[in-house]
Amino acid sequence: MTLRQHELGGLAWPDVRERPMVIVPIGSTEQHGPHLPLNTDTVVATAVSEAVATRIGDHVLVAPPVSYGSSGEHQSFAGTASIGSAALTFLVIELVRSLSTWAGRIIFINAHGGNVAGLSKAVRQLVAEQHDIAWLPCVAEGSDLHAGRMETSLILHLKPDTVRLERSTAGHIGPLPDILPQLKAGGVSAVSPSGVLGDPTGASAAEGLRLLGQMADDARRRISDGVTDRNGMLTLNSALATPQTHSPQAPGDWA
Template sequence: MAAGPARLTDLAWPDLTARRPLVLLPLGSFEQHGPHLPLDTDTAVAGAVAERAAARLGAEVDVLVAPAQPYGASGEHEGFPGTVSIGHDALRLLVTETGRSLLRWAGRLLVVNGHGGNVVSLADAVTGLRGESRDAAWWPCLPPGPAANTDAHAGRTETSLMLRLRPSAVRGERAAAGPTDPVHLLMDRLVAESVRGVSPSGVLGDPAGAGASEGERLLDRMADRLAADIRAWRVSARGRLGLPDRQPVTARTGDGR
């Protein structure tokens, strides 16, 4: 195995005939992230965490990183232009059929999820795959730190991550704070009014103080945790790799999207 992450896109089919690799599938979203962050923020973070974890595992585990899936269930953000949501039913089917096909030749599948709104459908799909005796799991990119509940979307954490990953895409001059109340206190309004009704800018949190060095630390800590969870490979009843299920609090719209 190479020292860096091994990417599925770099291989031809004969390269896989004698292997049963673990495949990491980054899953993100294509949705608004305030006026200052790019629409593919969740996808970029999931891909970076997957590649860093794969590089850490090196020769310990035969691991490949698949191309990221950029579309997820983002109905709560559809009040903003640029958002593309495939909805929960389509996401559940997408993960199910991707897993069935991929696990014909791969040994294990781990979906590295970068968007909290995907979790319910993702867990359903992975649980279904496991019920078919396929070794699949999912893992959430949850940045460490107690501020996550008041920094839920396009705040300091995600701004720091993108300043590290793609600084040219961060429009710092547009960054502004949105509501910083704990998400659970906003949940009734988020469900009833969607994100646009709660935060006209789309930000839930405050980007102030974000920096690339903080983003680097957050990426490293997530990648370290992911690599450790892969080594242990303990999967919960809902298909979650690692710690017991901790479903992120997310807004769900009434149309099932």
């Protein structure tokens, strides 16, 4: 099955197989520093979803991405377009109720940490409604938080013409728990005037290709072998319940 045949949006309705697995990429439209495009999370989530579909086989479809998420922590930066956590929860619930009338298992692949609270709340309700639904994050080794080396490498691989590498600059460098209170109180601008949480130095397209492969392999394993935690996230074991990812997957609830 070709990549195009995996894309739900390009099919006519008679071409949809009976009860396919549907993967829904979920990202955001938000600032990613002065050097990366606003749709970075959506690009990454879509690429991981497409790579996973290719790995799993011809019974998988990739839905058009959810390109707006809960990004209030970035709202002080121009270009950010957030729908908030409550709206995201409602969107996911209604989308799954619709998809479930013809689809089989539904998996959301999430690339933005601010979506976690709304996505988890939606999936918990949908599981209670007996929908076959789960979500998973985009995970790779050696990650930083936001618009740093990992995301820069991924976009250099996936959409190199959108990277303004000459503008790249290091932002706050350190673990998320150290800055989470400030983030919740004042958003990303309170800890990083550039919007970067990490350091893009050393990013490369080759590293982006490697990271994308790690993310796709991890997602495939979670789908085939994982179990869902109490928030509906697919995990391989309890040690992965709070994974390191390319963007903060903290259970924030920013508007």
